[in-house]
Amino acid sequence: MYETNYHRASSVDEAAALFAKGKEAKYLAGGHTLIPVMKQRLAGPSDVIDLARIKELVGIEVAGDTVTVKAATPHYDVAASDAVRKAIPALSSLASQIGDPAVRHRGTIGGSLANNDPAADYPAAAMALGATIKTNKRSIAADDFFKGLFSTALQDGEIITAVSFPVPAKAGYAKFPHPASRFALTGVFVAKAKSGDVRVAVTGASQSGVMRSAAIEAALKANWAASAVDGVSVSSSGLLSDIHGSSDYRANLIKVMAQRAVTAAG
Amino acid sequence: MGVEGIGASVVRKEDKRFITGKGRYVDDIKLQGMTYAHFIRSPHAHARVRGIDASAALKMPGVVAVLNGKQIVDDKVGNLICGWAITSKDGSPMKMGAWPAMAPETVRFVGQAVAVVIAESKNLARDAAEAVVVDYEELPAVANVAASIKSGAPQLHPEAPGNQVYDWVIGDENAVNGAFAKAANVVKLDLTNNRLAPNAMEPRSAIADYDAAEEHFTLYTTSQNPHVARLVLSAFYNIAPEHKLRVIAPDVGGGFGSKIYIYPEEMVALWASKRVGRPVKWTGDRTEAFLTDAHGRDHVTHAEMAFDKDNKILGLRVKTYANFGAYMSLFSSSVPTYLYATLLSGQYNIPAIHAEVIGVYTNTTPVDAYRGAGRPEASYLVERMMETAARQLKVDPAELRRRNFITQFPHQTPVIMAYDTGDFHASLDAAMKAIDYAGFAARKAKAKSEGKLRGIGLSCYIEACGIAPSKAVGSLGAGVGLWESAEVRVNPVGTIEILTGSHSHGQGHETTFCQLVADRLGVPISQVSIVHGDTDKVQFGMGTYGSRSAAVGLTAILKAMEKMEAKAKKIAAHALEASEADIVIENGEFKVTGTDKSIALPMVALAAYTAHNLPDGMEPGLKESAFYDPTNFTFPAGAYICEIEVDPSTGKTNFVNFVAADDFGRLINPMIVEGQVHGGLAQGIGQALLEHAVYDANGQPVTASFMDYTMPRADDLPSFKLSHTTTLCPGNPLGIKGCGEAGAIGASAAVINAITDAIGKNNLEMPATPDRVWRTIHAA
């Protein structure tokens, strides 16, 4: 690890001010991406500004038809929350499938979305549920937030403060874990909004990060049943291909996981 | 047996310190004035080093020195050796290129060191390493067997034309040709034994400390065999004569073979410590472990088996290409030859066997012995062949095996090994019963109705352990004898120290070795301690690998115990005014049989050391040593059966059941044996389903972290059902065969046989990843 200056911010504003002062500052939440990258010397921030202990950034609120998870809330809290389980069981199931217990107790939703790993789980939920990502400057719709591998609409120094998920009529998540990393080799989140709108988001499979599948959405809109996906053809073009999953295998998984997600959604 | 004697599942004495974080590993050791090494490693698989500019690095804070490959060669530190000479079929010796500890001129795999920075801290060394400019001229690389043997392929070493190290044969080719000529059926099989990275939990580490006044070195290192390390460092690498070099291997966190070898980093640390006049520490990180710890396996094989009309095996013909990587590691040459082809008879009567093994260089990490070493490759080949044959000949796979089992012992195979004892029917019967083999067809049908493909796979393995009779291995080209030594010291108050040349790095010697003493003397194991891993304390030894510590190391302790007991009985008889022949040892006392006269061990020990009243002419003291050289290998064997279910839509394999029936001879501590089997099975299943060290066509490693290399996790594995069918090994007085490698040797074939049974297609390579299995299911 390169030398760095560690700061523990006590408010979002203080964090943003510290960021502005640093030469090449980075926010730190759970540290489950940033710290390994720093240890490998692939990142060398001048300043590390810890968001994880800012009180206003931790917690879950369910109000009316919205579940709001504040940015520095660890995955474990989401998985363990009765309120989340009642409102969006698929979200709590997703959180419970991230990494291992150590990862779930430290990794945060804000870190996950800001990092936008193409195989991360949360981006699929945010995309399929049509979440709104709230920052210290604005609100960003999920459709506008994810900008390809490891890149987002966040501006330099912008802090995610919370993510709001509209409560759907039905939702389900099915993940086929990458054998080594246990991220998603392919994960599919299906959601039927109370408006009747259907959104399907796929993570782990695409070369450009989380994506929606128009073909599966259309099929499920016509008929919300696993069998409706049978006839959908998923193209392997633009999909990732590596030693753990060729692109046509991932294309197959998109269908199979979509079906399982629908079954889980009920 | 007594509560702590042989056969008791005594809780491991060493676990208190390991579980409470009090183990003392090399990286825990800090010496006064210690400096830290960081290696500069080649990012290229094959390149010429045109120049190294360290001028900027040398000016950086805390930098003590930057040393390179040219300097280590100029200082006459020896090149790394390969300790087992193999002769090709044309009579020529194996052809090897030089392997200097740091590359002075040419790098041949990604991760090979070209220079080292020595600094006041690890971080400062890393900082400076980034400022060292290495000018490489990239050369074309070969990354696998197929690329290496192609005509016109890039050449690694001028000494080895065609990248070929040797072309070795074993067995009677004419007899095999004759067998195939009269065969009713011939079964053919092509397979790959995938390359693995060992991944001991503790990465390698070394601290070298040079004492200029005494011209003496101390090396703390993560070694499975510190004595051999000292021998090689002094006899071949010119570090220092043996009496000027102390090697200490303290607590070591796993080895699996990868810590047998003396690596460049230890040589550089020793050499650098003398050059900079301060202790030098190097601790590798996980990436360095993937890049530089010796890998395992990596064979490409074609085999054919001939059967008569009654499905009896007539002959076996095997041709294997073994990938050695870029250099010949310490025991690498023996692995695909004498540790592999000599086991190709499996558990079967095979009248004629011929095998050809061609060893080749590639621009990859060197390959050497990894848990099982050659025997997993043999067992995998033989057991996949038996399953393939059963399918082709349309007989039950258990029945085909039974028909061909060796039942008479001793049995001389056509490939050197003489099996001493075994009962292959017993272990197969036990495993079939445990898994309810008879009920499988019904279970398969039920699974099918639920959309799942269920399969069952057998593997009847045999291995040669207890490595090894020195005379025999010497005649086959080994550079060392493979006996073991031991010393028993009874202290004046009756506590006992056992010095052994074996080395424990997870095996539990500190418990099992004490159990022998407890068994013989009837003293609690708390009164006994095991001393190992320090060349200043233990005279000499060959270390731990090849499931040898109990069969060879513990037998050496037994021999020393017998000598000690004989002397102690003389002292007791003298004190009790009885005849030596009437003395028996019970519950820590020397008793005169048939009387109530006795003297306790501490009193005998005290008498030995006060020497006030010893038999005439007896030397004082109570300390004996022994060297034990086995007369044969031992032959652990067993039957593994695995039942799995494949999800056809994802290709994912799930375990339904896994049973193991092993014959390890006598068990010293069944709980520790169980642990060894679990670990071995995890590695065998890991090879079958998960693990694969992959290089791209340019020799770039694709799997240099746990994000890409799939280490088996607990939830990847089934709950194992273990049992034992015991035949005692006649080759050693304790009847021990060894248990350290069996799981890794026998498990992979059982898993692949089960998957291929489930999917109804035989052509499936390891690791059987979901993608591969799905692809195979849906292939035309």
Ligand SMILES: Cc1cc2nc3c(=O)[nH]c(=O)nc-3n(C[C@H](O)[C@H](O)[C@H](O)COP(=O)(O)OP(=O)(O)OC[C@H]3O[C@@H](n4cnc5c(N)ncnc54)[C@H](O)[C@@H]3O)c2cc1C
């Ligand atoms: C072994 C392991 C297994 C894992 N498995 C999975 C898995 O199965 N599925 C999965 O989805 N993920 C997985 N992860 C990732 C993990 O769950 C976290 O989501 C991820 O590390 C990012 O969250 P973090 O809180 O740790 O962020 P950090 O590592 O602290 O930060 C990551 C990036 O986000 C930025 N950042 C953090 N918080 C904010 C914020 N509030 N506003 C703006 N920028 C911010 C940081 O500056 C940094 O650039 C795994 C991680 C590990 C180490």
